Structures are given as C-alpha cells and as structure tokens.
Amino acid sequence: MIFNSFSFIALNFIFLLLFWLQRKVTHRNLVLLSASLIFYAWSFWPALLLFLLMLMFNYAAGQIIEKQKNRLFLFGAVSVNLSVLGIFKYSRFILECLVDLVGLFNLTMPVPSFNYWLPLGISFYTFQMIAYLVDVYRGDVKSEKNVITFAVFKSFYAQLVAGPIVRASELLPQIKRVNKFDPQKFHLGLYYLIAGLFIKVAIADSISHFVDYSFENPELLNFLNAWGSLYGFAVQILADFWGYSTIAIGIGLLYGVELPINFKNPYAASSIGQFWRTWHITLSTWLRDYLYFPLGGGRRHKYRNIIITLSLAGLWHGASWNFIIYGVLHGVWLACEKKLQEKGFSINLPLLCKQLLVFQGLSVLRVFFRADDLPTALSYFKSLLGGYNSGQTVPGDLLSLIFSFVVFNYFFERSLRDKSFLNWSLVKQVAVTTVFILAIISFASAKISFIYFEF
Amino acid sequence: MIHKSLYYRNTKMKNLLLFIVTLMVLFAGAELFAQKNFKVLKSFSDPAVFKLELLKKRSGNNLVFLGSSRFLDAVSVEYLNTWSLKENELKLKSFDASFRGPSFDEYLFSIKEILKIKNTDFLVLEWSNAVFSDHKKKIKEVSAGIIKKTDSIENSLQSFVLSQSALVRLRKSISLRSLHKYYMLKTSDKNTHDLWLNPRIFKNIYTEYKHQSKKDLSTFKPEIWESLSTPEVHGQPDKIVRLVEALDKAKIKVIFVRPPVVKEKNFLGESFSSPVGKFPAKFDKSVFIDYSKVSFPNYLMRDDVHLSVQGKVLFSQILARDLALQIRGAE
Numbered sequence: 001m002i003f004n005s006f007s008f009i010a011l012n013f014i015f016l017l018l019f020w021l022q023r024k025v026t027h028r029n030l031v032l033l034s035a036s037l038i039f040y041a042w043s044f045w046p047a048l049l050l051f052l053l054m055l056m057f058n059y060a061a062g063q064i065i066e067k068q069k070n071r072l073f074l075f076g077a078v079s080v081n082l083s084v085l086g087i088f089k090y091s092r093f094i095l096e097c098l099v100d101l102v103g104l105f106n107l108t109m110p111v112p113s114f115n116y117w118l119p120l121g122i123s124f125y126t127f128q129m130i131a132y133l134v135d136v137y138r139g140d141v142k143s144e145k146n147v148i149t150f151a152v153f154k155s156f157y158a159q160l161v162a163g164p165i166v167r168a169s170e171l172l173p174q175i176k177r178v179n180k181f182d183p184q185k186f187h188l189g190l191y192y193l194i195a196g197l198f199i200k201v202a203i204a205d206s207i208s209h210f211v212d213y214s215f216e217n218p219e220l221l222n223f224l225n226a227w228g229s230l231y232g233f234a235v236q237i238l239a240d241f242w243g244y245s246t247i248a249i250g251i252g253l254l255y256g257v258e259l260p261i262n263f264k265n266p267y268a269a270s271s272i273g274q275f276w277r278t279w280h281i282t283l284s285t286w287l288r289d290y291l292y293f294p295l296g297g298g299r300r301h302k303y304r305n306i307i308i309t310l311s312l313a314g315l316w317h318g319a320s321w322n323f324i325i326y327g328v329l330h331g332v333w334l335a336c337e338k339k340l341q342e343k344g345f346s347i348n349l350p351l352l353c354k355q356l357l358v359f360q361g362l363s364v365l366r367v368f369f370r371a372d373d374l375p376t377a378l379s380y381f382k383s384l385l386g387g388y389n390s391g392q393t394v395p396g397d398l399l400s401l402i403f404s405f406v407v408f409n410y411f412f413e414r415s416l417r418d419k420s421f422l423n424w425s426l427v428k429q430v431a432v433t434t435v436f437i438l439a440i441i442s443f444a445s446a447k448i449s450f451i452y453f454e455f
Numbered sequence: 456m457i458h459k460s461l462y463y464r465n466t467k468m469k470n471l472l473l474f475i476v477t478l479m480v481l482f483a484g485a486e487l488f489a490q491k492n493f494k495v496l497k498s499f500s501d502p503a504v505f506k507l508e509l510l511k512k513r514s515g516n517n518l519v520f521l522g523s524s525r526f527l528d529a530v531s532v533e534y535l536n537t538w539s540l541k542e543n544e545l546k547l548k549s550f551d552a553s554f555r556g557p558s559f560d561e562y563l564f565s566i567k568e569i570l571k572i573k574n575t576d577f578l579v580l581e582w583s584n585a586v587f588s589d590h591k592k593k594i595k596e597v598s599a600g601i602i603k604k605t606d607s608i609e610n611s612l613q614s615f616v617l618s619q620s621a622l623v624r625l626r627k628s629i630s631l632r633s634l635h636k637y638y639m640l641k642t643s644d645k646n647t648h649d650l651w652l653n654p655r656i657f658k659n660i661y662t663e664y665k666h667q668s669k670k671d672l673s674t675f676k677p678e679i680w681e682s683l684s685t686p687e688v689h690g691q692p693d694k695i696v697r698l699v700e701a702l703d704k705a706k707i708k709v710i711f712v713r714p715p716v717v718k719e720k721n722f723l724g725e726s727f728s729s730p731v732g733k734f735p736a737k738f739d740k741s742v743f744i745d746y747s748k749v750s751f752p753n754y755l756m757r758d759d760v761h762l763s764v765q766g767k768v769l770f771s772q773i774l775a776r777d778l779a780l781q782i783r784g785a786e
Binding site: 190 | 468471474608613622623
C-alpha cells in the first residue's frame with residue numbers, strides 16, 4: 001500500500017486511534033503489528049509469507065547468536081538473509097550474465113523460465129535484520145525475547161518497505177515502554193506527514209512525468225532538454241525519497257516513536273564525502289558499520305574498501321550493470337577525494353561553486369541510476385552532449401517544478417529535521433500546512449509508486 | 456515540578472488542538488465556499504468555460520468573437536476597439552471567447568451559452584476547418600477521478616471522497632493562477648484582460664500598439680457573402696444543420712469570418728476539392744466575410760493558418776474596418 005492513497009490515509013488513522021485507546025504496551029504492539037502486516041500484505045500477500053518466515057528465522061537466530069556468541073552462527077544467519085535477497089533480487093541478473101558469458105564462447109545455456117517477483121522492501125528489511133544480528137553478536141543490544149515486540153520492531157509499517165533503516169538500539173526501547181501520548185510529537189508528526197506528502201505528490205510525482213518521457217526517448221531530446229530532464233531527475237529522486245522518509249518519520253511521531261532523519265540537505269554538499277553523510281544517512285551508516293569497518297575501514301586498504309563498499313551500495317539499489325557502474329564511479333570519486341585530502345590538496349573555490357560542481361557530478365552519474373539499461377544510458381549521454389537535434393523546448397512546467405523545489409528546500413528543509421515547526425506561530429503553521437494540503441489535492445493524479453519501493 | 460509538567464503538557468495539548476481545529480474550520484469554510492461557487496470555480500480549469508464566465512460579468516452591448524487558435528492569434532479585442540473608435544468612429548465593447556483546439560461540440564456549446572447571455576449584440580464566429588473538425592473531443596461535464604483505478608477499496612474510497620467534497624472535485628482549479636482568475640472575474644466588465652487570456656502572452660507583446668500608424672488597408676479586401684452561397688469548408692452537413700438550429704432563434708446579428716490562411720489544414724483527410732455543407736436556403740441571418748483568399752505577406756503569418764504578432768495587429772485593423780460596415784448596416 002502506498003502512502004499517497006486514500007486506503008493508506010484511512011487505515012493509518014483507524015489504527016492510530018486504536019493504538020492510543022490501548023493502555024498496555026502489549027495491546028498497543030498488537031495493534032501496531034496488525035497494521036504493519038495488513039499494510040505489507042495489501043499490495044501482494046504472498047510477500048508477507050516470506051517476510052514472516054524471515055522474521056521468525058531472525059528472531060530465533062538472534063537468540064542463538066546471543067547464547068553461543070559463535071561467529072559461525074552469525075555468518076550462517078547473515079548468509080541465509082543474503083541468500084534470500086540474492087535469490088529474489090539478483091538471480092535473474094546472474095542468470096542473464098551467465099547467458100551472456102556463455103554466449104561469448106558461442107554456446108547457449110538453457111534458462112529456466114519462471115515469474116520473477118521482488119518482494120516489497122526486501123532490500124531494506126534484509127539489511128535491518130542483518131544489522132540486528134550483528135549488533136546482538138557484538139553485544140550492542142540484547143536479543144529480543146518477546147516475539148511480538150520483535151515482530152513490531154521488524155515490521156513497523158512506517159519504515160518497513162523503504163526505510164529509514166532503523167537499528168535495534170533506536171527502535172526497540174521505544175516500542176517496549178509505555179509512551180504517554182505526547183501532543184508535541186503528534187503535532188510535529190502531522191506536519192511531517194503533510195509536508196512529506198507534499199514533497200512526494202506535488203513535486204516528485206509531477207516531475208516524474210517529464211523525466212520518464214525523457215529517459216524513455218533520449219533520442220528526442222536536444223541539449224537543453226536533456227540537461228533539464230537530468231536536473232529534474234535529481235530533484236525527483238530526492239523529493240521522492242525524502243518525501244517518503246519524512247512521511248515515515250511523521251507516522252512514527254504520531255505513534256510516539258522517533259525514527260532517524262535520513263536526509264540533511266544533501267545537495268548542499270560541497271564534497272562527495274559530505275554528500276554521503278547527508279544522503280540516505282541510515283544506509284550510509286549501515287554500509288559504514290556493517291561493511292566498510294569489517295573490511296578494514298580506514299586502517300588497511302582504505303581506498304579499496306571505499307570502492308567495494310560503494311560498488312555494493314550501487315548493486316544494492318538494483319540488479320543491473322547500470323547500478324554497479326553507478327556504485328563503482330561513486331566509490332572511485334570518494335576514494336580520489338579522500339586521497340587528495342590526505343595529500344593536503346584542496347580546491348580553492350567559493351562554497352557555491354563547490355556545491356554546484358558536486359551537484360553536477362551527481363547528476364551525471366545518475367544517468368546510470370535512472371536509465372533502464374546501458375544502451376539507454378549511453379543514448380542519454382549522447383543527448384547530453386547535444387547529439388540529437390530536436391526542436392522541443394524545455395517544458396516550462398518542469399522548470400517551474402524544479403524552481404518550486406529549490407524554494408521549498410530553502411525555506412522548509414530545516415523544519416523537516418528539527419522541531420522548529422513547533423516554535424512557529426499558529427498562523428504560520430496553519431498557513432503553511434494549508435498550502436501543502438491544497439497542493440496535495442491539486443497535484444494528486446496518477447498513482448505513482450515510490451522509486452525506492454523497487455529496492 | 457508536577458504542576459509545571461502538567462502546565463507544559465496542557466499547553467502542548469492546547470497548541471495541538473488549536474492547530475487541528477483551525478485547520479478543520481479553514482477547510483470546512485473552503486468546502487462551503489467551493490460548494491457555493493462550484494460552477495465558477497470549475498471554470499478556472501477550463502479556458503473555454505472561464506471565458507464564458509467572464510462574458511457573463513460584462514454589462515452593455517458586446518461584440519463577441521468565438522473561434523479557435525486562428526481567431527486567438529488573429530484578433531486583439533483591445534486593438535480592435537481602439538481602431539474602431541479611432542478610424543471608424545464606432546465605439547465597440549469586444550470580447551474574445553475563442554479557445555485553442557475546439558471540437559465542433561465545444562464550439563456549438565459555447566455558441567449556445569453565448570446566446571443565452573443577454574449582453575451580446577453581435578457574434579463573430581470563425582468559419583474554418585478547425586471549428587468543424589473532431590480532432591479533439593473534450594467533454595466538460597465529466598470530472599476526472601483523482602487517482603487511476605487500481606483496486607476496488609481504493610476506487611470506492613476515491614468515489615466517496617469525490618462525491619462528498621467539492622474541493623476535491625475542483626482540484627484542477629486549485630493553483631496560484633486561480634487567484635488571478637478570480638481577480639479577472641471581478642474586473643471583467645471594465646477590462647477584457649486580453650493579454651492574459653491568450654496563453655501565448657509573451658508572443659503577443661503589443662509593442663506595435665504604440666508605433667502603428669494607419670496603414671493602407673485597401674489591398675486587403677475580403678470576399679463578403681450576404682447571400683446563401685457560403686464558402687466551402689470541410690465539415691459534415693449534419694454539423695451545419697446543428698449550427699443552423701442553434702443560430703436560428705438568435706436575435707443577434709451573426710457574422711462569420713474566415714481568417715487568413717496560407718494553406719488550409721485538412722483535419723478530416725478528405726481532398727480539398729470535395730464540396731461540403733452550405734447553409735440551407737431559409738437561413739438568411741448571417742453574413743460571411745472571407746479573408747482566406749486575401750494575400751498576406753509571409754511576415755504576417757507565423758504558419759499556414761495562424762497570424763504572427765504583426766499580422767494580428769494589422770488584421771485587427773482590417774477587421775475593425777469591415778465589421779464597422781456590418782455593424783452600422785445592422786443598426
């Protein structure tokens with residue numbers, strides 16, 4: 001079930017009411033669990049069976065790992081999680097690569113044909129489960145004995161399918177205690193929910209029409225159109241994901257639960273390192289703590305570790321060569337930046353110039369992220385270089401949307417990661433929220449999913 | 456301490472309740488406003504219907520134009536009024552109800568609506584392939600659903616919300632531009648808002664208003680039919696019949712104008728040589744002014760069927776001259 005639908009809004013407030021009518025934490029968690037499972041099963045119920053299996057497996061694995069403190073058990077449990085992810089997400093890609101490889105030797109390979117389906121949010125909840133197991137092994141958190149509490153921790157619908165990737169140490173304590181109804185959190189939660197829907201519906205979904213057309217038909221784009229659409233995609237992907245994360249945080253607050261912030265104005269980054277510290281923060285920190293550090297971190301083979309980590313980050317986003325190239329290029333960029341910093345080399349440019357350069361680099365790399373395949377990506381690069389002659393002008397609506405996002409970001413970005421909204425006057429709160437709600441009503445058209453739902 | 460904490464909790468609760476209640480009251484008010492002014496607000500999202508609403512707000516005797524983009528790009532009512540007074544000593548109050556890409560049904564709908572409005576004395580209708588075509592059908596009465604149909608619970612909820620909320624049904628009218636449109640409605644009697652109603656505003660910067668001197672218009676002479684031999688146009692005869700039925704009871708003078716054209720667009724895929732419908736013998740209310748065979752220099756046309764900005768300025772002068780004859784004759 002997607003957030004920008006009537007079903008979700010209706011269900012959300014029904015369960016919210018039921019939740020706050022309960023006094024005991026067990027009853028509240030049961031309500032939350034029911035809501036989460038219904039939300040997850042709404043789109044495709046067989047995916048729920050897989051999720052429940054993974055949930056029970058990791059619940060048991062956590063207990064065993066805590067008792068045995070055996071690295072082998074940890075390795076086994078993590079492997080099972082990764083294998084499930086691999087089967088559902090990467091098997092088709094691996095098979096296609098094998099077919100291509102075998103084809104190089106003029107041989108053919110029989111490929112079993114079956115319907116591939118990607119369970120909703122499998123990348124997110126797999127990472128969350130792995131983080132839990134490792135944290136238990138390291139002793140950072142105790143394994144959860146109460147199966148309901150554990151199930152709520154894993155399945156909380158606000159963040160289940162597209163993050164933020166929440167650690168056990170962040171969420172479990174909040175679920176286990178009886179939270180009194182906090183009017184401030186509820187107040188802030190409402191604002192986050194509405195603002196998040198605005199970013200998602202009014203900006204991301206509206207821009208997607210232009211971007212989809214451009215990436216489906218790169219040969220119809222002239223130079224200006226190609227760059228306009230690329231910047232449009234840069235805005236779209238941030239608005240889509242930031243909007244979703246904001247909605248998730250808002251929903252959490254409505255239940256009295258604080259979820260971690262996932263974005264901190266990433267396009268204001270003046271270096272690629274800063275970008276990764278401000279973009280999809282929960283994924284970046286996950287990669288740092290559970291991949292980069294175990295590989296050796298900065299202590300040994302630092303640059304290799306950076307490249308491997310970001311390459312795998314690229315692969316996590318999607319099963320195709322596009323995403324691998326995307327990740328590798330990011331890894332190389334970050335490694336080069338770190339190397340230059342250590343050598344004491346720095347570019348003396350105004351902050352705005354650095355920010356624009358980083359943004360430009362990110363936008364160019366996003367061609368690989370957005371294009372369906374390599375040939376499309378290459379065709380798009382051709383249009384970026386003015387390789388096609390089309391008479392179409394850049395749509396005014398696209399420019400308006402990009403401009404609107406820049407203005408929104410300038411004025412409201414901070415209010416979506418701190419509590420400054422609560423300090424606004426009532427008039428300002430109502431005025432801003434009203435504008436957001438009117439924009440949501442006005443722009444709500446086609447039901448377009450979240451980009452990150454596909455991961 | 457407990458007292459302080461209770462105080463803070465009560466204050467926070469008060470702020471939350473105030474916020475929620477204020478929003479609810481605001482949207483309830485907006486909903487009531489939307490229900491009361493539904494028809495007018497709905498017109499904000501439809502250029503053709505919006506122009507009809509503007510026309511309704513105008514008082515006095517109006518000369519109303521109705522056509523497609525060919526008329527929009529050919530006629531400036533501001534310029535027409537100015538030149539009518541300056542050159543022909545005729546005070547006109549003109550209004551352009553034309554809109555881009557009409558289907559015949561929309562054209563006919565607008566004609567019927569204009570005829571209901573009592574402040575119109577002269578109706579200038581475009582007579583061209585464009586208005587008699589079916590290349591774009593829109594049905595004004597149907598409101599589109601908000602979200603594409605997927606599962607049935609979602610459909611039911613959508614239908615419920617749509618049926619209950621005028622504000623949601625008016626979603627296409629919610630924009631910053633709506634504020635300006637509301638202002639245009641309020642000032643429609645005194646102002647044609649000519650520049651704003653044509654979407655291609657930047658192409659119509661009327662710098663030539665200031666510099667235009669009286670041109671020799673004698674070379675631009677149209678063909679005028681006051682008899683029943685109407686000019687040919689590609690349109691099914693049944694459409695002519697429907698048009699005649701709509702105009703038959705009109706008490707106002709109807710003038711058909713065929714705008715300048717380099718090469719006629721054929722929307723129906725028929726050959727140009729096919730004769731088409733003509734008005735029936737008993738219909739004698741209208742006059743036809745045909746500019747299609749008038750030779751316009753290239754710089755006055757921006758494509759085969761649309762005038763450029765300079766063309767619009769000049770054609771408005773020409774039309775002011777020719778319409779003055781018809782209007783004086785009618786008086």
